Amino acid sequence: MAAASKREQIIDQALKLFYQHGFNATGVDKIISEARVSKKTLYNHFRSKNELILAVLRKRDELFRNNMMRETERMAVQPRERLLALFDVMGNWFHEETFSGCMFINASAEFSDLKDPCHILCAEHKRLICDYIEELAKQAGAQDPLELAKQLNLLIEGAIVNAHVEGDLEAGQRAKRMGEFLVDLALK
Amino acid sequence: MAAASKREQIIDQALKLFYQHGFNATGVDKIISEARVSKKTLYNHFRSKNELILAVLRKRDELFRNNMMRETERMAVQPRERLLALFDVMGNWFHEETFSGCMFINASAEFSDLKDPCHILCAEHKRLICDYIEELAKQAGAQDPLELAKQLNLLIEGAIVNAHVEGDLEAGQRAKRMGEFLVDLALK
């Protein structure tokens, strides 16, 4: 099998395990066993477990944001409606069986030092999501697109935590109702 | 030294370490060394590391909510103002040097199974906080105190994540502005 494919195989399995059980709780032995590769192969592709974690987070960021944007733009056409569709996309995610919170919030909990490369990647991910919301807010003609984006982003993060910690699957709808007020306010 | 005191000593040090570095990343050897007790003593008081974690979470819940209520009620007298003072209390917390996010959100990330005793305790903590906000909302004469409480709770959780993951210390103020809007709406 091609090297690139092995690499993806490792990342994909590591992503599943890290997401479901956490980073420190998941050993490399478990990863190679699930990915059906040898330890040598893993260490050929990644210098250390930490490098693998970074690769996993980068892939997750890519997958998550692509999916978020694709779904949002599929569900609504007008910018204002797209801002609100964001909450529906989140709500659907909460209802998935494998939902286990936001991987980047989870990672920040385990790598809490703000200067830790993993934590930096998490902050970057959140910033990119905020950028996307700001772009939608601009298209919708918001008075202060950045402020609206930060507000909606805060609502989304609150909803994710609500859904994960308290198991409140309706958090997406609640956040959407709150978001509607803010969007109306920002667009009027 | 009295037994009860040793127990508290262990819990206090474990709390610091778990909060700063996470649960799985903190070994019992580190805890006993920092708490200056022998391993035997730790295992006399706690059946396992997991039991210690539960004890730590219970203590953190008690300390955190007591402080939250005390500070909120010290900062404002009128129920409406107390609802908003909650965000100031959070904002001040974010600015503390030792701030490392919400310990219960962090714990939920490492013990992601909803049926895990640790996760259950985290959900309970969040519910108790919501109960307190609901009580304030009732006193303020909100039309739907539970709904308002859930909304403000979501804002608080969003602000905590914002502050921790992105290092945005102004998240408390942003959440307060959003909260003001919702409180006005719920009281009119």
Add this chain to the structure above:
DNA sequence: TCTATGGTAAACCTAACGGTATACCTTTAA
């Protein structure tokens, strides 16, 4: 005064951790 009780240090247990080394096998391209 005696004896639990609960403390101590330190050795020890097994299992798992992240990571390396060895030896061999398969694919692929010059």
Add this chain to the structure above:
DNA sequence: TTAAAGGTATACCGTTAGGTTTACCATAGA
């Protein structure tokens, strides 16, 4: 055809994990 590249399994490394055991010491209540 051959040799490099990258795969495999497996054994191994030192360290650390959670947890137990041993032997001894200090205090306090009957």
